[in-house]
Amino acid sequence: MGALAAGSLLTGAASAGAAPAKGTAAEYLVFYAPGARDDALAAIKGAGGTPGAVDAKLGYVLARGAGAGFAERLGASASIVGVTADRRIGAATSLAASGASRTASTSTAAASAATTGAAASTAGADPLSSRQWDMKMIGATASGSYAKARGNKKVLVGIIDTGVDGKHPDIAPNFNRALSRNFVTDRPNDPNGKELDGPCEVKSCKDPADVDDDGHGTHVASTIGSPLNGLGVAGVAPDVSLVNIRAGTDSGFFFLKPVLDALTYAGDAGIDVVNMSFFVDPWTFNCANNPQDSRAEQLQQKGVITGVQRALDYARARGVTLITALGNGSTDLGHPTVDKESPGYPLGGERERKIDNSCVNVPAESRGVISVSALGPSGRKAWYSDYGIEQTDLSAPGGDPSDSGTSLKGNAREILAAAPEKALRRQKLIDASGKPTGPSVVRDCRNGRCAYYQYLSGTSMASPHAAGVAAILVARFGKPGKGGLALAPATVERLLYATATPTACPASGSTRYSVSEETHVCAGSRAKNGFYGHGIVSASRAATVKG
Structure with missing residues (x-):
């Protein structure tokens, strides 16, 4: 998508559109x-x-x-x-600031740049918990789910993303290095010689399985399961095992085969829950039989739809609960009419084409997945979040810098979670001395340890909240199985919906978003609608529900 007031959207930023040149x-x-x-x-x-x-x-x-x-x-x-x-065909679904890193914060002011030696954490909370409005919204607090259910190390949560910084002080205690894998070989440049991932950090161009040079995957992992350890933040399920199943490049893009490999591995390795904060394909919408597309383009889109669905089915049949970000296209996915952003690769190849509801966003509209929309701190659907009564299964906090229905300001309206120091240095978000250069990054230092955290917005930030709640449910009701505990995905899905907080559409039935100059119409009942799905995920209710 193109650049908007709050930053550019990444749900169609890169792809594998055209066929190779003749004879190549x-x-x-x-x-x-x-x-x-x-x-x-x-x-x-x-x-x-x-x-x-x-x-x-x-x-x-x-x-x-x-x-x-x-x-x-x-x-x-x-x-x-x-x-x-x-070839390169996907993108992570967080928002990006214009002229900055593609996972940098989109807003400007407010939170202090560093907290060094601040007050000690309260019982059952971490030092930066007061900044985690998202955890308060879903009841993942000292007086809520933390007091009753924090997950279990036997519960394996896979992060299919750009990688996870397994050495981050607020990730390392829960990082499962033995099971983590990297299915991506970095590509310094794209086929046209334009920089993609930049110089390789290792000779093989295949990073170790505890590295995240982008930062997106680490943020997601932190929201799911940063430990309660007296440093920084805590995740939804602070006692689970985090497994890096990397399918995204340093630059935040995804290839089809690594995605297929990652999902297959999740099924074979006994992973309980995977979070997928990305979308696949050069086409924002995949149309199997759109007459405006060439036969080669139709076959390409059919390949993505078919391949990803087979991989999802394979993983789910082996006990993996599949949770995905809905997307940042600010679109009613049940009534799409025009796609102006595809194919996004080679660069400059985008064209306008008419589409309809037979065209799908993958994996958000694939079968067997739980798709999550994003909310701002007031509980309003975030302006950028896709929606739709058929497509939205659950909602969760994802951040919204434009949400004026809250006393929070600027970055404080976004989601704070762990960030790799190396990535922040490369993005110039911290200086040579380690001090944050702006309010989107927070440093917390305790007992000689320092760690960094970043404010981000996106449906990428919403879905890991649901993945964390799913992990709590697996820990409570799972039985011994491959890898540790196991709970049928259909059971997890039923419990997620049963414990979500039902939330009705706005009283007017629609919401006007001044930042995008759009009106989004919410269809459906309080029990199931296009903005909130079955409701807002709840860690506190998941911690007490009877199976």
């Missing part, structure tokens, strides 16, 4: 129909390609093919259901 060989993920592997291999050869590794779990072949017509030739076979080039 490229790698494709070729998805075949059930039982049609052999026919697909023959079709690849018949189209002039070379088949490679076969992923029998998700039903696709890695193939090399040359020429702009390779995908179309493949698509002529009844055995092929999708053909997607294995």
Whole structure:
């Protein structure tokens, strides 16, 4: 999406749009129909390609093919259901400040830049808990869920994101290094020579599994499960195990294959809950049969829809509860009409096309996922958050700098969570001495330890609240299983909805957002509507509900 008053939106910032140039060989993920592997291999050869590794779990072949017509030739076979080039195709869904890091805070004033040696934490709270209005909203406080249910180290929460800083002092006590994996090889530049991830930090260009050079994934992990340790902040479920399942690049973009690999690994490793604060595809909306798209583009979108759905189904069948950010497009996903942001790659390739509700945002509108909208501190739907009565399952605090229905100001209206020092230095958000250069970053120092925290907004910040509540439920009701505890995703989903706080649409049925000059209409009842879904997630209710 384009730059707006509060910053640019990342739900369509990068992609894998066009086919390779004529005569240029490229790698494709070729998805075949059930039982049609052999026919697909023959079709690849018949189209002039070379088949490679076969992923029998998700039903696709890695193939090399040359020429702009390779995908179309493949698509002529009844055995092929999708053909997607294995290139950069996704983006993390947090907001970004104009001219700053893509995960930097979007607002300007208010909170102090550093807290060094401040008052000690109160019983059952951490020193910066007073800044966590989000935890108060869902009852994750000393007098709420912390007193009754904090999760369990046997509960494994996977963060499919840009990585997790496993050495961060407010992440490390709960970081499961043994199970963490990185499925991404950084790319210094894109195919056109423009900088993507920048210089590789290690020779192999594949970072260790405890590194986050972007900061997005660390913020998400912190919201889910930063420990109650007398430093900084605490997460929704401060006693769970955090597992980095990295699928995003340093620059915050995602490739299809790492996403598929991450979801498959989550199912195989016994992960209980995964948080997906990203969307996949160069197309903000994936349309399988849009007549305005070329045949190659249709096949590409079918490949993403099919591949991600198969990976989600694989993980869910193995006990993984799937939670995702709804998106920052400020759009009623039940009634989309125009997509002006796609395909976002190669750069400058965007065009306007008419769309309808047959077009979907992946994974937010995929089957079997729990999609979460974002709220500001007043409880109002955040201006940027996507919505829709079919699509919104739950709501949670995600921050909104424009929310005037609260006494909080500026950055204090956003979500505060852990940030990697290295990423902040690169973004020039802290200076050479370690002092924050602005109000979007907070430093907390205790007993010779210092750690950094960042204010961010986005549906990326909302979904980890739901993931944390899901982890509490798994800890309370799960039975011994692979990896530790296990609870059927359908049961987790039922309990999440049952413990959410039902919230009605605005009295007028709509909300006017001055920052975007839009009116968003909320449809549905108090029990289920387009802004809040089944309600606002509640850690305190999850801590006391009877299974």
